[in-house]
Amino acid sequence: MVRASVIVGPKSGSNCRSVPFAMSVLLLAFIIVLINSLITLIGTDTIASYAWSAYSRFIPGPHSGKVAQYKKLQIQALKTKTEMQGTSSQDEFAKWAKLRRRFDKEVAEMEKITQDLSVFKAGFQAKFKTGIWAGTKGVRYFSSWWYGKQAVFYLPKGWFPYWVEYVLSFPKAPMGAVSSTIWFIAAERVIGEVLEVVAGQVKQYTAPKVTKENVEEPEKKVPVSAGREL
Numbered sequence: 001m002v003r004a005s006v007i008v009g010p011k012s013g014s015n016c017r018s019v020p021f022a023m024s025v026l027l028l029a030f031i032i033v034l035i036n037s038l039i040t041l042i043g044t045d046t047i048a049s050y051a052w053s054a055y056s057r058f059i060p061g062p063h064s065g066k067v068a069q070y071k072k073l074q075i076q077a078l079k080t081k082t083e084m085q086g087t088s089s090q091d092e093f094a095k096w097a098k099l100r101r102r103f104d105k106e107v108a109e110m111e112k113i114t115q116d117l118s119v120f121k122a123g124f125q126a127k128f129k130t131g132i133w134a135g136t137k138g139v140r141y142f143s144s145w146w147y148g149k150q151a152v153f154y155l156p157k158g159w160f161p162y163w164v165e166y167v168l169s170f171p172k173a174p175m176g177a178v179s180s181t182i183w184f185i186a187a188e189r190v191i192g193e194v195l196e197v198v199a200g201q202v203k204q205y206t207a208p209k210v211t212k213e214n215v216e217e218p219e220k221k222v223p224v225s226a227g228r229e230l
Contacts (some may be wrong), residue, residue, distance in 0.1 A: 025147055025150075025152050025180060025183070026152065026153075026183070028143060029143070029152075029180065029183050029184050029187050030187060030191075032136065032139055032140050032143065032184075033140070033184065033187040033188050033191050034191055035136055036136045036137060036140060036188070037188070037191045037192050037195050038195070039132060039136060040192075041195055041196075041199060044129050044132055045125075047128075047132065048124075048125040048128045048129055048132075049125070051124075051125075051128050052121050052124050052125055052128070055124060056117075056121075062120065063117060063120045066113050066116055066117055066120070067117070069113060070110060070113045070114070070117070073106050073109055073110050073113070074110065076106055077103060077106040077107060077110065080099055080102050080103045080106060081103055083099055084096060084099040084100060084103055087099060140184060143180065143184070144180050144181045144184055147179075147180035148171060148172045148173070148179065148180060148181060149172045149173065150173065150179075150180065151169075151173050151174050151177030151178065151179070152173075152177070152178045152179065152180055152183045153177065153178055154176055154177045154178075155168065155176055155177065155178065157176065167182070168182050169182075170182060
């Protein structure tokens with residue numbers, strides 16, 4: 001049984017690919033560029049911060065004991081501070097001084113745990129950002145290289161001058177075709193512009209509306225000559 005395939009391009013050959021292949025590259029480029037653009041719009045720092053919050057709260061790890069210890073010390077320090085505030089530093093100086101030393105010790109331990117957690121957080125966020133880069137931009141560059149010699153689709157023959165076909169086939173796609181590299185660049189530009197417009201519209205609609213009630217009327221200035229008698 002012979003399977004027929006529709007060729008995207010002016011002629012068939014080793015450099016030509018079928019419609020399913022072209023559609024897969026188009027879809028792959030769209031998904032990769034969309035994810036990259038969304039991450040750029042939101043910000044890797046913001047995403048990494050939310051990821052750390054979820055990781056430290058729901059996933060057990062080396063930090064779990066530190067977090068539990070910090071919460072315990074926080075409760076103890078609050079209790080000690082309340083007891084210390086209810087003790088007179090003049091009438092019960094010995095008791096007050098003991099509570100003060102205990103409170104200072106608990107605060108010092110909390111600060112040390114905070115520093116340790118900051119180290120954990122910095123390491124986690126660095127690895128998370130590396131993973132984001134590898135899963136988005138890394139995949140984008142690899143895909144451009146992997147499909148570099150293959151045509152995403154062909155241009156109508158004779159519609160464009162030679163130099164345009166040469167640029168669109170950069171770096172190694174057949175002449176008269178659009179390469180994956182150029183297609184990724186075009187998709188990034190279009191999707192980036194669309195997301196900026198959408199983000200601007202969302203920001204405009206979610207911004208607080210200015211009404212007469214929340215706008216202070218400017219004070220009326222009385223001319224200096226108004227109080228003078230002629």
